[in-house]
Amino acid sequence: MWDQLWVDVRVATAVGGxxxxxxxxxxxVAVSADRIAWVGPAAALxxxxxxxxxxxxxxxxxxxxxxxVDCHTHLIFGGxxxxxxxxxxQGATYAAIATAGGGIRSTVAHTRKLSVxxxxxxxxxxARALLADGVTTLEVKSGYGLDVASELKMLEAAxxxxxxxxxxxxxxxxxxxxxxxxxxxDRAGYVDLVVRxxxxxxxxxxxxxxxxxxxxxxxxxxxxxxxxxxxxxxxxLAVKVHADQLSDCGGAAxxxxxxxxxxxxxxxxxxxxxxxxxxxxxxxxxLPGAYLMLGETQRPPLAALRAHGVPLAVATDLNPGxxxxxxxxxxxxxxxAQFGLSAEEGLAAVTRVAARALGLEASRGTLEAGKRAxxxxxxxxxxxxxxxxxxxxxxxxxxxxxxxxxxxTA
Amino acid sequence: MWDQLWVDVRVATAVGGxxxxxxxxxxxVAVSADRIAWVGPAAALxxxxxxxxxxxxxxxxxxxxxxxVDCHTHLIFGGxxxxxxxxxxQGATYAAIATAGGGIRSTVAHTRKLSVxxxxxxxxxxARALLADGVTTLEVKSGYGLDVASELKMLEAAxxxxxxxxxxxxxxxxxxxxxxxxxxxDRAGYVDLVVRxxxxxxxxxxxxxxxxxxxxxxxxxxxxxxxxxxxxxxxxLAVKVHADQLSDCGGAAxxxxxxxxxxxxxxxxxxxxxxxxxxxxxxxxxLPGAYLMLGETQRPPLAALRAHGVPLAVATDLNPGxxxxxxxxxxxxxxxAQFGLSAEEGLAAVTRVAARALGLEASRGTLEAGKRAxxxxxxxxxxxxxxxxxxxxxxxxxxxxxxxxxxxTA
Numbered sequence: 001m002w003d004q005l006w007v008d009v010r011v012a013t014a015v016g017g018x019x020x021x022x023x024x025x026x027x028x029v030a031v032s033a034d035r036i037a038w039v040g041p042a043a044a045l046x047x048x049x050x051x052x053x054x055x056x057x058x059x060x061x062x063x064x065x066x067x068x069v070d071c072h073t074h075l076i077f078g079g080x081x082x083x084x085x086x087x088x089x090q091g092a093t094y095a096a097i098a099t100a101g102g103g104i105r106s107t108v109a110h111t112r113k114l115s116v117x118x119x120x121x122x123x124x125x126x127a128r129a130l131l132a133d134g135v136t137t138l139e140v141k142s143g144y145g146l147d148v149a150s151e152l153k154m155l156e157a158a159x160x161x162x163x164x165x166x167x168x169x170x171x172x173x174x175x176x177x178x179x180x181x182x183x184x185x186d187r188a189g190y191v192d193l194v195v196r197x198x199x200x201x202x203x204x205x206x207x208x209x210x211x212x213x214x215x216x217x218x219x220x221x222x223x224x225x226x227x228x229x230x231x232x233x234x235x236x237l238a239v240k241v242h243a244d245q246l247s248d249c250g251g252a253a254x255x256x257x258x259x260x261x262x263x264x265x266x267x268x269x270x271x272x273x274x275x276x277x278x279x280x281x282x283x284x285x286x287l288p289g290a291y292l293m294l295g296e297t298q299r300p301p302l303a304a305l306r307a308h309g310v311p312l313a314v315a316t317d318l319n320p321g322x323x324x325x326x327x328x329x330x331x332x333x334x335x336x337a338q339f340g341l342s343a344e345e346g347l348a349a350v351t352r353v354a355a356r357a358l359g360l361e362a363s364r365g366t367l368e369a370g371k372r373a374x375x376x377x378x379x380x381x382x383x384x385x386x387x388x389x390x391x392x393x394x395x396x397x398x399x400x401x402x403x404x405x406x407x408x409t410a
Numbered sequence: 411m412w413d414q415l416w417v418d419v420r421v422a423t424a425v426g427g428x429x430x431x432x433x434x435x436x437x438x439v440a441v442s443a444d445r446i447a448w449v450g451p452a453a454a455l456x457x458x459x460x461x462x463x464x465x466x467x468x469x470x471x472x473x474x475x476x477x478x479v480d481c482h483t484h485l486i487f488g489g490x491x492x493x494x495x496x497x498x499x500q501g502a503t504y505a506a507i508a509t510a511g512g513g514i515r516s517t518v519a520h521t522r523k524l525s526v527x528x529x530x531x532x533x534x535x536x537a538r539a540l541l542a543d544g545v546t547t548l549e550v551k552s553g554y555g556l557d558v559a560s561e562l563k564m565l566e567a568a569x570x571x572x573x574x575x576x577x578x579x580x581x582x583x584x585x586x587x588x589x590x591x592x593x594x595x596d597r598a599g600y601v602d603l604v605v606r607x608x609x610x611x612x613x614x615x616x617x618x619x620x621x622x623x624x625x626x627x628x629x630x631x632x633x634x635x636x637x638x639x640x641x642x643x644x645x646x647l648a649v650k651v652h653a654d655q656l657s658d659c660g661g662a663a664x665x666x667x668x669x670x671x672x673x674x675x676x677x678x679x680x681x682x683x684x685x686x687x688x689x690x691x692x693x694x695x696x697l698p699g700a701y702l703m704l705g706e707t708q709r710p711p712l713a714a715l716r717a718h719g720v721p722l723a724v725a726t727d728l729n730p731g732x733x734x735x736x737x738x739x740x741x742x743x744x745x746x747a748q749f750g751l752s753a754e755e756g757l758a759a760v761t762r763v764a765a766r767a768l769g770l771e772a773s774r775g776t777l778e779a780g781k782r783a784x785x786x787x788x789x790x791x792x793x794x795x796x797x798x799x800x801x802x803x804x805x806x807x808x809x810x811x812x813x814x815x816x817x818x819t820a
Contacts, residue, residue, distance in 0.1 A: 082798040086753040089746050129803040292747050326801030336499050343496040388492040391736030392802045393539040
């Protein structure tokens with residue numbers, strides 16, 4: 001006997017290759033423990049619903065989708081950057097903002113000052129907002145510590161948030177994000193520290209599943225990033241790359257060379273980089289919040305990405321400096337409006353493909369028997385409405401790991 | 411004795427000309443019946459707080475702002491336009507969308523089919539989303555009926571939503587929005603109907619406070635709009651204009667000529683139109699949701715608007731076709747990111763100036779003794795964070811007309 005049976009639902013399974021959105025009308029979803037036991041048309045159920053499950057849930061015709069997967073966040077940080085945003089929107093230069101005490105260094109200073117518990121407490125409202133909007137798995141990066149102890153502290157805070165909210169947080173060591181002030185005259189020394197101490201320590205402590213690097217003119221060179229990624233592979237960690245956000249500096253090709261799970265941003269990637277991503281099976285993660293907040297006008301090369309068959313994910317990029325976005329459905333709407341993603345690409349981008357960007361496609365991202373019982377009930381008539389409304393509130397209930405929660409307290 | 415006294419709050423009164431944001435630190439706010447009785451530094455209270463009010467509320471340091479005023483919405487409509495958005499984002503032309511059964515005519519068809527009660531029921535979740543995000547007064551336009559009975563039905567539905575949610579809805583007859591199919595060969599006949607029957611009927615029934623027109627190449631000419639606006643003035647109704655959204659067709663100047671409360675959109679307004687708005691004291695209402703969803707690249711002329719001293723408001727433009735936006739704080743974030751509004755301009759734009767765009771500046775839009783007790787408590791450290799976060803959830807409580815509500819059930 002199943003634990004739960006959901007009936008009178010319209011299910012967008014997000015399984016590719018079948019009906020658009022993997023849509024199943026007049027469907028039913030069965031849950032056993034923390035797994036999907038059965039999903040399909042209610043008419044195909046093997047017996048009357050009442051006889052099949054301990055709990056029978058009426059969906060009242062609501063739309064069900066897989067739980068959303070936010071595959072790129074910087075959830076953990078101290079302080080905010082609202083002043084930077086205000087200055088930048090009015091045309092202040094990066095230098096003027098830094099002079100006013102802003103920029104990433106201000107976030108680093110605030111983050112270093114806080115304890116694990118304080119960092120987790122600051123992140124909780126943001127994490128709750130993501131969960132209330134249907135996120136059931138989220139990636140969280142370090143990258144504002146910039147020394148070994150502070151980077152590990154961020155990863156511990158991410159783990160603590162996961163425990164406090166009973167949600168799976170996939171931790172990523174953002175090993176090369178910015179050069180800390182104390183290494184301003186010694187770039188190689190900082191990369192040495194990352195390669196010889198930080199990556200081994202994070203791996204040994206089991207605090208990260210992947211290593212990420214910011215390959216950009218204002219951040220780290222391709223060679224510096226390659227050193228860190230080699231170290232990641234040596235320690236058995238997966239690889240991700242912040243690639244080509246502000247210029248075509250070879251980030252996509254670098255990601256492909258290391259078989260990265262994902263290459264993220266990609267506004268300035270050229271055809272060669274895109275082809276390389278396709279060959280390596282790397283997911284392209286689009287981050288439309290930063291595009292909006294930075295007033296960017298160069299869109300990621302969607303036509304090339306589609307032509308080469310690169311899988312497309314969308315994430316919030318939740319961070320204080322360039323994307324203070326706490327709603328993945330809003331990030332999806334921004335991707336549809338700004339980048340021209342179709343509704344069907346959009347659903348896959350925040351479920352099936354986002355799971356793949358975390359290496360979790362075997363257990364998440366679609367509604368299929370055997371996968372984790374992570375799904376959302378939406379007050380929406382059709383999956384194309386996900387990422388159409390600008391404003392949250394459509395998520396009515398979340399089932400996470402087989403446990404039912406009202407969205408407001410997800 | 412006051413009815414309520416709120417202490418340990420940081421108040422952004424949105425009163426202009428003083429401290430930025432009208433900020434008062436360590437403040438207190440007193441309420442008598444449905445009015446603000448007192449606001450200022452707690453140290454200036456005339457007696458110990460406990461002796462002053464029947465109810466003492468602890469703000470725990472939270473930010474208090476005036477209740478938000480959404481001064482431009484099309485809240486009432488049947489159906490949705492998610493399919494249009496999906497097609498348009500992928501590059502479909504207006505004609506292709508119309509052929510697929512989309513466009514404004516599909517909204518008109520859905521709207522005409524529904525009763526007053528059905529229209530109100532469809533609008534309730536959208537209105538609740540606005541209220542949960544801090545809106546305490548909202549304007550609602552007709553404009554999807556396009557015949558006398560259907561236009562009045564929409565205004566009655568707006569009134570019903572106001573009664574059901576106990577919120578003040580300011581109704582506007584959007585008299586010239588689109589030419590109904592049945593008048594395709596008789597533009598003048600439709601304008602006659604609007605001038606001779608619709609406007610008089612709405613005025614006689616007390617169903618509208620203002621008349622709005624869509625002055626645009628794809629909608630109505632300046633002369634057609636002028637006829638409707640003259641009729642509005644003759645019937646004692648205020649005037650608003652959808653102006654220069656897609657081309658500089660003299661909409662701003664028309665609004666100024668009729669002393670309009672507001673001219674809305676303004677992406678293509680030229681210097682002369684802006685100067686005319688300044689001279690007439692007309693508010694410029696910026697609608698960044700439509701700018702985003704339409705992929706517009708021509709920004710409203712902010713520099714000219716500022717140089718001429720035109721007051722700036724921001725609204726959701728909530729509508730199914732071009733701005734399905736149910737969060738005014740999100741609209742504010744879009745205005746700040748896309749148009750470069752400063753944080754301080756932004757707070758005024760959704761409070762003080764928005765109230766003026768509705769002719770309600772005497773009773774709303776700032777926190778001052780004598781005004782209506784409409785205010786919000788936010789989980790934000792500083793008013794510049796309003797319209798910084800992309801995603802709702804920061805509004806913790808709302809006081810509307812002196813009644814305290816949790817934001818989730820506002």
